[in-house]
Amino acid sequence: MNLTEFAQKSTYPLEPNHEQVDTAPSSPDDQTRLSDSPWSLDLETCSEHLVVGAPRYYSRGALHGHHHSRSKRRRIINVVQRQAANVRERKRMYSLNEAFDDLRRKVPTFAYEKRLSRIDTLRLAIVYISFMSELLEQSCPNSPI
DNA sequence: TAGGCCATCTGGTCCT
């Protein structure tokens, strides 16, 4: 059984048109990504964004009146702290995406014009690990996995 | 044009 068959039998079926396995590393950037540090905007430059990108929604928190039930302590943060938190969050998401890119390079990708999405990357990784475990089990039945 | 995917902002919660 090859990986394609395994994927088709697995709990996490991939898209129906994922048929060919491409063992070459997936091309990392088929679509535009933030390859250069997005958080390089320091706090001074961020201030402009704050003005432009003022809160776009108010569905959560005090601004919408949903804060009564859950918030034990209300944390008041000022504009500078909010900007700093946004920068940290961008940085965090960037490192998360770097990890996803690493994972994309580890799993054999299907011959597929598009780069794997994050969810498909996770699902394929699950399939791949299961497949390799099964392969190992077949070749070394007595070895503990 | 609808739906998928993603980046970003944001507030709440957890943890140090």
Place this chain on the structure above:
DNA sequence: AGGACCAGATGGCCTA
């Protein structure tokens, strides 16, 4: 107190 993590919301881009 403040950073990390998380999830919801929103808007932009791309593809079928």
